Amino acid sequence: MKNNISNYEKMKNHMAGVFLQYDQERMIQKFALEHDKNYIYIPFVGRRYRIDRLKGTVTWSNDFFQTEEKADYNEVMTIYDVLCYSKENCYLADEWVNVGSLASIQGGTLAKGNDFFQNAGQYFDGKTNKLARACEILGGRKIKKGDVGYELALFPFLPLSLCFWESDEDFPASLQILTDKNILDYMHYETLMFAITHILNRLKDECEEG
Known part of the structure; x- marks a missing residue:
């Protein structure tokens, strides 16, 4: 049976691999992110997310990861983009x-x-x-x-x-x-x-x- 994967899922999988090519310690320091040896944690729009440091996959949870859900396309693309592609010295203009x-x-x-x-x-x-x-x-x-x-x-x-x-x-x-x-x-x-x-x-x- 053919495994049908949507283009959105394909892009999510691709970006997970791209994420793994970036310096995780650098992004942790840049945005003062909570982390451990397995995950990088990041709050996003009132939810707690984590990125698997070996797989690059993103999940979220409302109960401190006793249970978790896969992040959707809009979520993962936003998180990956900010962590991987934001300018080195980005700062708020307060305007x-x-x-x-x-x-x-x-x-x-x-x-x-x-x-x-x-x-x-x-x-x-x-x-x-x-x-x-x-x-x-x-x-x-x-x-x-x-x-x-x-x-x-x-x-x-x-x-x-x-x-x-x-x-x-x-x-x-x-x-x-x-x-x-x-x-x-x-x-x-x-x-x-x-x-x-x-x-x-x-x-x-x-x-x-x-």
């Missing part, structure tokens, strides 16, 4: 910018007015209480912007802010994602899309469970 205004991604999937954010805005319309609760479950810190505004830790060293406005008689619902001005020193543009997609999926899941 928030809308992801759509980053010069190098004008016209990209995350550009202002793109369906990516319009669809998310429509989904959360009428769900402000559920969205706020979901942000808090993900470890968010409330900020005074929008009808719902939270700063979320993409990683402990890399924050992101979500701002949502409900629709009214004049304007449709609006969702904005703000990142540090230097976000692309930490990850590629395509990876930023994976990371934001992951966050929005997590928030939708929590809204549906709440």
Whole structure:
């Protein structure tokens, strides 16, 4: 029987091998990561993940790895990219910018007015209480912007802010994602899309469970 593996799984397996080619001690020191001889641990959007230091595979757990789940494509690609490809001396500018205004991604999937954010805005319309609760479950810190505004830790060293406005008689619902001005020193543009997609999926899941 032929073993059908999706292209996403193939890419995950490939990137696990790529990860193993990088200096793990260097990334541990760079981002002050918890580790032991078998795993590197990294918090990501309110969950605890670990990377197998011999296999390169990524899993997550909510119970200190008494049980664990395989990380999906968006999760692993974001984690690998930040650990392996972030610039050597990356640092936060401490200046928030809308992801759509980053010069190098004008016209990209995350550009202002793109369906990516319009669809998310429509989904959360009428769900402000559920969205706020979901942000808090993900470890968010409330900020005074929008009808719902939270700063979320993409990683402990890399924050992101979500701002949502409900629709009214004049304007449709609006969702904005703000990142540090230097976000692309930490990850590629395509990876930023994976990371934001992951966050929005997590928030939708929590809204549906709440």
